Amino acid sequence: MKLHLRVWRQSSAEDRGRFEDYELDDVSPDSSFLEMLDLLNEQLLEQRKMPVAFDHDCREGICGMCGLMIDGTAHGPVPGHTVCQLHMRHFKDGDRIVIEPWRVAAFPVVQDLVVDRGSFDRILQRGGFISFATGTAPEANSILIPKDRVDTAMDAATCIGCGACAAACPNGSATLFTAAKIGHLGHLPQGQPERYQRVMGMVGQMDAEGFGGCTNVGACTSVCPKEIGQDFISQMNRDYRRAVLGRTGD
């Protein structure tokens, strides 16, 4: 199939950036979206132009490295998929596709479609872990966890840290990402001792990084490739209120 691409080009963080238009022929419907971009880059190299920079690694939806706005939607039109898992069979011959980087204040653009998501790592540094030293762990089956609890923890733990939630949010909020980690650890007995400290630290860092507040729009869940639910946000808010009010003795 033939495609008309409109791609965001920006040589560096200082550059103001602009859209450029490209025509691409012979795209196989069985290729992935990133394989389509590979093809575009090979064409640009043939014309001795700079290829489009974009982040990717696993190309199977698990590392969280890739992420693009496709026609205004984070990760493109197929729910529950990252852009590396999106196949061109979901587009039509002759389509016009607009491709942009995440546009979030706390994710500055590095080059073209590549952004800096270091803010996510820094949020987790404020408590997104369980404190203990290697080698001191008790026998694994001494901590029994009901299956439904571990399943819920797992639902949250599948977050790949891609940033689509913040990119889709009109407020540029990182709430779903933050709530996912709090939900993961908060559903496990091992996560209880630091539960309230964690929520205070992480929510505080989220604000410090310049992410917006959550107004329950729900755009995050609809683009989240792991379909992480809004209920984790409510739980985080509950924990946060308790922590602020000092009512943590449940």
Add this chain to the structure above:
Amino acid sequence: MSEHGHLWQNGPELDGQIPPGAIENKWDDLRFSMKLVAPANRRHYHVIVVGSGLAGASVATALGEQGYRVSCFCFQDSPRRAHSVAAQGGINAAKNYRNDGDSIRRLFYDTVKGGDYRSRESNTYRLAQISTEIIDQCVAQGVPFAREYGGYLDNRSFGGVQVSRTFYARGQTGQQLLLGAYQSLTRQIAAGQVEMHVRSEMLDLIVVDGIARGIVVRNLLTGEIRAVLGDAVVLATGGYSNVFFLSTNAKGCNVTAIWRAYRKGAVFANPCYTQIHPTCIPPSGSHQSKLTLMSESLRNDGRIWVPRHPGDTRSPNAVPEPDRYYFLEEKYPSFGNLVPRDVASRNAKQVVDEGMGVGPQQNGVYLDFSEAMERLGRGTIEQRYGNLFDMYHSITGEDPYAVPMRIYPAVHYTMGGLWVDYQLQSNVPGLFVLGEANFSDHGANRLGASALMQGLADGYFIAPYTIGNYLAGIDQTAVTADAPEVTGAIADVRNRLSALLGIQGRRTALSLHRELGQIMWEQCGMARTAESLSTAQAQLQGLRESFWNELYVPGDAGSLNQNLEFAGRVADLIELGELLVLDALHREESCGGHFREESQTADGEAKRNDEEFSYVAGWAWQGEGAAPMLRREPLAFEAVRLSERSYS
């Protein structure tokens, strides 16, 4: 062997420094004899860790917790994205929670046997010993392993074994283990014990007076090149399956870190031992940039078959039972679909080569769940494999609940890597190598769910001791930034980047990488012959020349230039390809993942030659254009008896 004498020179044997004593006590005894660094002194030592996968993140964390100063590097934008994240199936441990006869000795035995008796017995035993602690560690980190209704940990069985010892977290075990390791690493970063450098690529090793003292790193965003100096260097940089271009590895996986160390004197062991995974989605066309693995756990419930008659183009559901050839079940009645990976892969290749391949390109075999769905109900299958089925559906556009999956083998894991002794130290003192990047535990073939175990064993429970022991024993003077070894290594890195940019030819790094992969897969893939390997040698030499004459890399080295990074990795992969082929040529036996057609039994199974090849092949760089030196480490088997591997 002798007729290839001009291809390499023989060198002195390698000594694995295996501690004396009974196999059960070696590790304990050694730990007791190790020197310790006093807690207050630890902050005076700086350890460089390259890699943030399971092996790198775990060792950086453990050393940080102990009080060492650690600098950790990865090329992704966050340590959480290391390729370990993609592992699906699970992690082994000899917990014997199922009371099904498992034990440390059995896990050890299965691993040595699975590796076709080409691994170092003592290392493998230690791995099995440590396995149980790993699960405790991960649970404490909050890894949400699957559980039974009573709240206890669940297990499943995995290829090549008859017990259930694999722990898993849906189909995302690697992700959950890596996030657990990343969380603990994050805690050390927050505590200031570990300094994390993301988007940083190690491009050379700094060796001073024969000792590893640092690395040269390029900041991928700014292009800045600098030396990082320390008291020990740990490489935990993963595997090099991407030498085959199409593999199940992430696009970024590469050999550069260990290849540069090889060129600085570290011995590279068994490069030809590559694992081909039987259950991947077959390629769909020339755009293909990587292959996707369907976890091996699928073989627990899926049945593998092809139409019995070549050229049968009926849709799978229309092929009646008698016309289906369940080739693994028929040939290996006791293991059936659960034979080890190499056996499953070779048999799939055989039926496809014989014209029984299925799918539009006739390049696959069926993996069929219809019987399991009848037996267990669709719900159970959904619960066990739902996300894998979804993944398959989204990639192929076919619904595996309705029609059987199509699978075909793909390169998946590299058992070879830098040579290390029992303490995971390379022949270059101060250089430790962990995880997939070393050669240590899997011999000629790795059992499923053992790589995650090895990465974490190395990182949490072995290297923190042995590195401490090393540091306690050294008395080294500080290396300064103006030492000739440091400035020289920086200059080499600069010159190489300029050389890549300066060629200004007409071929892209991607096209050269594809060509490399074709050569490797066709001549040195699932089956190898002296003839195909000689052909590969000639082709790779030609490819190397094309690379350095025809490459085109745009832009400059002073900012983010993804094409420049990629070109450097492809250059190293081509050189590695040459060594891999040489190793395959020299090993005139078949063993595990290395199948030499000249060496097979009457019924087509791999035939080892213990008389001549019961050794680790360690290759030492001798300079540009010079034949490498072969240093052997003889393998002695005391705890297990060498026997023909049989799964029938």
